[in-house]
Each structure stands twice: as C-alpha cells, then as structure tokens.
Amino acid sequence: MTEDRWDxxxxxxxxxxxxxxxxxAIEAAEAGARTVxxxxxxxxxxxxxxxxxxxxxxxGTDVQERLGIDDSSELLYRDLVAVGGGKNIPSLVRTYADHQLDTYHWLTDMGVQWAEYATAAAGMSRPRGHFSDPLDMVRILKRQAERRGATVLFHCSVTGLVTDSDGQVIGIELRDRMNDTRVRAHGGVVLATGGFARSPERLAAIDRRFIGMAATTGVGHxxxxxxxxxxxxAFFRDMEYVKPSYELHVTGDGATEICLVFYLGAIIVNRQGRRFVNESIPYKDIGMASIDQTDGVGFMVFDQPIFDRAVQNTRNASSAIPPENVVSGLDESRIRLLVKADTIEDLADRMHVPRQQLRESVDRYNGFVDAGTDPEFGRSHLSANIGVPVRIETPPFYAxxxxxxxxxxxxxxxxDDGMRVLTQNGHIPGLYAxxxxIGGFHGASYHSGAAxxxxLIFGRLAGRQAAQVR
Ligand SMILES: Cc1cc2nc3c(=O)[nH]c(=O)nc-3n(C[C@H](O)[C@H](O)[C@H](O)COP(=O)(O)OP(=O)(O)OC[C@H]3O[C@@H](n4cnc5c(N)ncnc54)[C@H](O)[C@@H]3O)c2cc1C
Structure with missing residues (x-):
C-alpha cells in the first residue's frame, strides 16, 4: 500500500x-540508525x-578448545550442507560459517554465559551444541538494543508493508492495542517474525498429514x-522440506518434555514394538517417519547405562543452564514421564505393546550392535557420524x-547474502528478513542449534544492511 501520512x-x-x-536492532542502533x-x-x-x-x-570456540574438541567453520559449513542434502543455498550457509565465531564472541562480550559443555545432536560431526539460558539471552539482547538507543514496543503487530510508487518498502502498517497506525522507515524494514507453525492453512497446504499436529513455537509464529x-x-524456499520433529512426550507442550535420548543409544519402536527408523538421523527426518506410525507415536527404549549417561549429560550442562533445558539428557521433569521395568517383557506390558515383538526388536538390535552393522535401518552411529551404537541389555529398562x-x-x-528479500527478478528494495x-538456509533437513x-547471525547482518541505506 502506498501512503504518505505517517504517525x-x-x-x-x-x-x-x-x-x-x-x-x-542492536546492529542497526549501533550503526547510528533510529531503530524501533x-x-x-x-x-x-x-x-x-x-x-x-x-x-x-x-x-572453534574456547569452550570446545577446553573440552579438546577439534572443530572449525569449514567443518561446520560442510555439515550444514550435508545435513541440508545439498539443497540449501551455499552462500547463505557460507555466511553462517563466516560469521558464527564472531557472533559467539559478540554474545559472550554482551554477557551471555555458556555451559562448559558441548553436545552432539542432529547433523553434527563434532560436539558443537553450545548451551546458554535462552531467556537470559533475549533479556540481554533487549537490554543491549535499548542501551544503544533502540525502542522495543510490545502489543504492536506489524500488519502490512507500505511501498512507494517504485515498489520500495518505505514503512509499515501497525496495530497496537488501541489504533491502526503507519510508521515510516527511512532505511529499511526487517521482517523477523518467525515461522508459520501456527498457521494451520499453510501447513495443510504443504502436507495434509500436518493438520492438527502440535506446535510448540512462540505463539506469534x-x-x-x-x-x-x-x-x-517475494517467493519462498524450502517449503517442500517443512517437517515436524520427533521428540515431544505425548503429554507435552514445550521444551521441558522434549527428549533426545535416542542420540545416546535408545532405539525407537512403534505401538507394534517394531523399530521403524535409523535413530541417528536428524529428528526432523525421524519426525516424518513417526507420523506414519500408529497414533503418530514412537517409544524411545533404553537401559540403565544409557539412562545414567543422560543424567550425567544434564549434570554437565546444568552448570550454566536450567536442567530442564538439556534435551540431550534426562532431568527430573523428563524422568517422571518415563515408563520403567526390570525386564523388557514387563516394559512392553507397561507400554501396551506386544511383549514378544519388543523382545525380538531389542534382541535383533543387540545382534546388529555386536555385528557392527544394522541391515534393517543402517544405524552405524549414535547421532550423525558420532558415537558407536550400544547394546540395550542392563536392567532396569525405560521407555x-x-x-x-x-x-x-x-x-x-x-x-540473498545481504538479507534482502528476493523476487524472481531481483529484490524488494528496502525489505530485509x-x-x-526465511528459507534456503537449512535445506532438506536440520543441523541442531543452527536455527x-x-x-542471530542473519539478524545482525539484516540490521546492519537496513541501517546503511538511510
Ligand atoms: C521448544 C523449542 C525448542 C527449540 N530448540 C532449539 C535449539 O535448541 N536450538 C536452535 O537452534 N533452535 C531451536 N528452536 C528453534 C529456534 O528457537 C527458532 O527457530 C529461532 O529462535 C527463531 O528465531 P526468530 O527470531 O526467527 O523467531 P522468534 O524468536 O520467535 O521471534 C519472532 C517474534 O516475532 C513476533 N511476531 C510475529 N509476527 C509479528 C508481527 N506481525 N508483528 C510483530 N511481531 C511479530 C513473534 O511474536 C516473536 O516474538 C527451538 C524452538 C522451540 C519452539
């Protein structure tokens, strides 16, 4: 909409x-732009x-160095491309790789604290999942933006973009609790509104099986x-790769009920007691496999040594973050959701799956572990290409x-790499995201921690770019 009246x-x-x-906002304000x-x-x-x-x-962080983990931007780049199946836009992945270490230091310098711990999750060839308290992080970011002069206003929904006669975005339409207003942007507008997990129409248009699936994102998505x-x-990228993630307890609705114990050695079985997937692949891909199972359910099944390792993982990471945030471990909130039994057969009864079938699945899997090959689903590692699968044999057992x-x-x-929003023929002047x-960065699947x-990385760049064109 074109408009020359501004509030x-x-x-x-x-x-x-x-x-x-x-x-x-931090970068735009730092560059001297009047930022809201x-x-x-x-x-x-x-x-x-x-x-x-x-x-x-x-x-390549100091945390990794102290833990003896040899990692680099180049390895990260290769992992991101590999996990994205080569479908991601190389220059966007390169932009992440080139700016990630600087952003780690930027956050650290602003006061973000990192756990003395790095985990390996989906798509990682090195443990590079760094943990901090997410709420602390956003509070720090907001404080730093405001310190540089940016204004942050709540209950204000951006409802539209205002363009001039050349198609340049020159402002936005806004709805706050009282009014509809128009705000001029002399430099640029940055769209940082998150995804669309809470748009049933958009999800249904991608895959009818997504109808009615739970969303745990921020409610504004x-x-x-x-x-x-x-x-x-504007056109979209990666829509064909939208997938749910497998990991949420059937009674859960947020991060505290997400559990990734399969990356520590658990197998995943369906209501028939049968494995149905290679448990080391990214959880988005396991997510697609699980929605075709009865009730969309998969049970993570494991034994006491895996349980102990998961609890230890939580202890290691919770020096800097709340234990319930350690999804690659087990804390109280997840332990209370486990089913436990002294034998696989009793566990099957408690899971309401056929006991004979679960016994067979565990025995067959243990045989694959002994043989060093899993002809059924091809699991050769715990997660991505890290870790060696372990037998599930020491009671008690858990699901x-x-x-x-x-x-x-x-x-x-x-x-594009300048965070400009593209059309099929060029870009939309004045508009960044x-x-x-955005799409095109992750590609076909997902490397944990890269979202x-x-x-943060692309946000910084978008803010800088938008500030430049004043
Ligand atoms: C439970 C859970 C666990 C996750 N774990 C991880 C993890 O460990 N590592 C990882 O990398 N990723 C993880 N993710 C994904 C990751 O958190 C997100 O992809 C990322 O934080 C998105 O950042 P963003 O700034 O784009 O969106 P957000 O941080 O959600 O910010 C977008 C904001 O825009 C607001 N908004 C929307 N529309 C409008 C509008 N019209 N006007 C004004 N404001 C608007 C929204 O309310 C929201 O506050 C997880 C996500 C969830 C939900």
Whole structure:
C-alpha cells in the first residue's frame, strides 16, 4: 500500500522481538540508525528464541578448545550442507560459517554465559551444541538494543508493508492495542517474525498429514512475514522440506518434555514394538517417519547405562543452564514421564505393546550392535557420524512415549547474502528478513542449534544492511 501520512518516523523498523529482531536492532542502533522493534506479543519471553532449549551451533570456540574438541567453520559449513542434502543455498550457509565465531564472541562480550559443555545432536560431526539460558539471552539482547538507543514496543503487530510508487518498502502498517497506525522507515524494514507453525492453512497446504499436529513455537509464529511480503513478489524456499520433529512426550507442550535420548543409544519402536527408523538421523527426518506410525507415536527404549549417561549429560550442562533445558539428557521433569521395568517383557506390558515383538526388536538390535552393522535401518552411529551404537541389555529398562510436533518450520522468504528479500527478478528494495521467517538456509533437513544461530547471525547482518541505506 502506498501512503504518505505517517504517525511516527524511524530509520530502521523491525517486526518481531525474538533472536533475529533484537540482534538486528542492536546492529542497526549501533550503526547510528533510529531503530524501533515492534513485537505483537505482550512479553519478551513469548518468542521461540526465549522458549527454545538453548542450544546454538558454533565451531572453534574456547569452550570446545577446553573440552579438546577439534572443530572449525569449514567443518561446520560442510555439515550444514550435508545435513541440508545439498539443497540449501551455499552462500547463505557460507555466511553462517563466516560469521558464527564472531557472533559467539559478540554474545559472550554482551554477557551471555555458556555451559562448559558441548553436545552432539542432529547433523553434527563434532560436539558443537553450545548451551546458554535462552531467556537470559533475549533479556540481554533487549537490554543491549535499548542501551544503544533502540525502542522495543510490545502489543504492536506489524500488519502490512507500505511501498512507494517504485515498489520500495518505505514503512509499515501497525496495530497496537488501541489504533491502526503507519510508521515510516527511512532505511529499511526487517521482517523477523518467525515461522508459520501456527498457521494451520499453510501447513495443510504443504502436507495434509500436518493438520492438527502440535506446535510448540512462540505463539506469534503465524507466518506474518510470508503473508506481508508475498503480494510484493517475494517467493519462498524450502517449503517442500517443512517437517515436524520427533521428540515431544505425548503429554507435552514445550521444551521441558522434549527428549533426545535416542542420540545416546535408545532405539525407537512403534505401538507394534517394531523399530521403524535409523535413530541417528536428524529428528526432523525421524519426525516424518513417526507420523506414519500408529497414533503418530514412537517409544524411545533404553537401559540403565544409557539412562545414567543422560543424567550425567544434564549434570554437565546444568552448570550454566536450567536442567530442564538439556534435551540431550534426562532431568527430573523428563524422568517422571518415563515408563520403567526390570525386564523388557514387563516394559512392553507397561507400554501396551506386544511383549514378544519388543523382545525380538531389542534382541535383533543387540545382534546388529555386536555385528557392527544394522541391515534393517543402517544405524552405524549414535547421532550423525558420532558415537558407536550400544547394546540395550542392563536392567532396569525405560521407555519415553513421544510424538512429532512443530517446534519450527525452517522455510520461508528467499533472501540473498545481504538479507534482502528476493523476487524472481531481483529484490524488494528496502525489505530485509532474518530468522525463521526465511528459507534456503537449512535445506532438506536440520543441523541442531543452527536455527537460533541463523536468527542471530542473519539478524545482525539484516540490521546492519537496513541501517546503511538511510
Ligand atoms: C521448544 C523449542 C525448542 C527449540 N530448540 C532449539 C535449539 O535448541 N536450538 C536452535 O537452534 N533452535 C531451536 N528452536 C528453534 C529456534 O528457537 C527458532 O527457530 C529461532 O529462535 C527463531 O528465531 P526468530 O527470531 O526467527 O523467531 P522468534 O524468536 O520467535 O521471534 C519472532 C517474534 O516475532 C513476533 N511476531 C510475529 N509476527 C509479528 C508481527 N506481525 N508483528 C510483530 N511481531 C511479530 C513473534 O511474536 C516473536 O516474538 C527451538 C524452538 C522451540 C519452539
């Protein structure tokens, strides 16, 4: 919509006060731009960045060095491309790899504290999942943005983009609790509104099996960036790779009920007591396999040594983050959700799966572990290409009944390395995007910790770019 009446004027206008939006605000304000962030929810703790489990993928950090982990930006780049099946845009992946270490230091210098611990999760050839308290992180980002002069306003929903007669984005339409207003952006507008896991229509258009699936994202993830930019000619990337993640307890609704104990050696079986997937692949891919199982359910099944390792993982990481955020471990909140028994047969009874079949599945899997090869599903590692599968044999035995859910969508606006929103013929002048609102970075699957990482890294770049064009 073209309009020349303005209720307020800034240089950089940012939609969304999550990781991407706040990172953009810090950089834009640092560059001297009059910067405002509009957030449609009421509180800083309602974004996905605030409620995520706190794992960020960085390579070559001091934490890794102290833990004796040899990692580099180049290895991270290769892992990101590999896990994305080569479908991700190489220059976007390169941008992440080139700026990740600097962003790690940037966060550390601003006061973000990292656990003295790094975990290996989906897609990692090295343990590079770094943990911090996510709520602390967003509070720090907000404080730093405000310290540099940015304004952060809540209960303000960006509802539309305003363009001039040349198609340049020059401002936004806004709805706050009282009014509809228009805000001029002399530099650029940054869309950092997250994904669309809470847009049933968009999910259903991708795959009818997604109808009715749980979403655990920030409640604002209704695909607003896509809705606003599409009429201006924006196109989307990675929509065909939108997948739910397998990991959420069937009674759960957030990060505290997410459990990744399969990456420590658990197998996953369905209601028939049968394995149905290679448990070492990214949880998004396990997610697609699990939605075709009876009731969409998969049980993680493991024994006492795996349980002990998971508890130890939580202890290691919880020096810096709350234990319930350690999804690669087990804490009280998850332990109370476990089913436990002294024999596999009794465990099967408690899981309500056929006891003979579960016994057979565990025995067959143990045989594969002994033989060093899994002809059924090809599991050769615990997670990605790390760790060696272990027998499940020492009682007591445990099961965690889980389903798939959307914790993110990881697809959306096509952007270039300058975070400019692209059309099929060029870009939309004045419009930038970062974080879960964009597509093309993750590709076909997902490397753990790279979503928050991307939101922060690309957010920073978007803020800088938008500030430059004043
Ligand atoms: C439970 C859970 C666990 C996760 N764990 C991890 C993890 O360990 N590591 C990892 O890398 N990723 C993880 N993710 C994914 C990751 O948190 C997100 O992809 C990332 O934080 C997205 O950042 P963002 O800035 O794009 O979105 P957000 O941080 O959600 O910020 C977007 C903001 O925009 C607001 N908004 C939306 N529309 C509008 C509008 N029209 N106007 C104004 N404001 C608007 C939203 O309310 C929201 O506050 C997890 C996600 C969840 C839900």
């Amino acid at each position: 307020a004027e800034f240089d950089v206008v940012i939609a969304g006060a999550g990781g991407a939006g706040l990172a953009a 962030v509009f957030e449609k929810q009421g509180k800083i703790w309602e974004s996905s960045t605030a409620i995520n489990v706190g794992m960020v993928a960085f390579a 209704t695909g607003d960036a896509l809705r606003m930019a599409e009429p201006l000619g 965690y009944e889980a389903k798939s859910h959307f914790l993110a969508t990881y697809a959306g606006l096509a952007i 970062a974080g879960e609102a 928050v990482g991307q939101a």
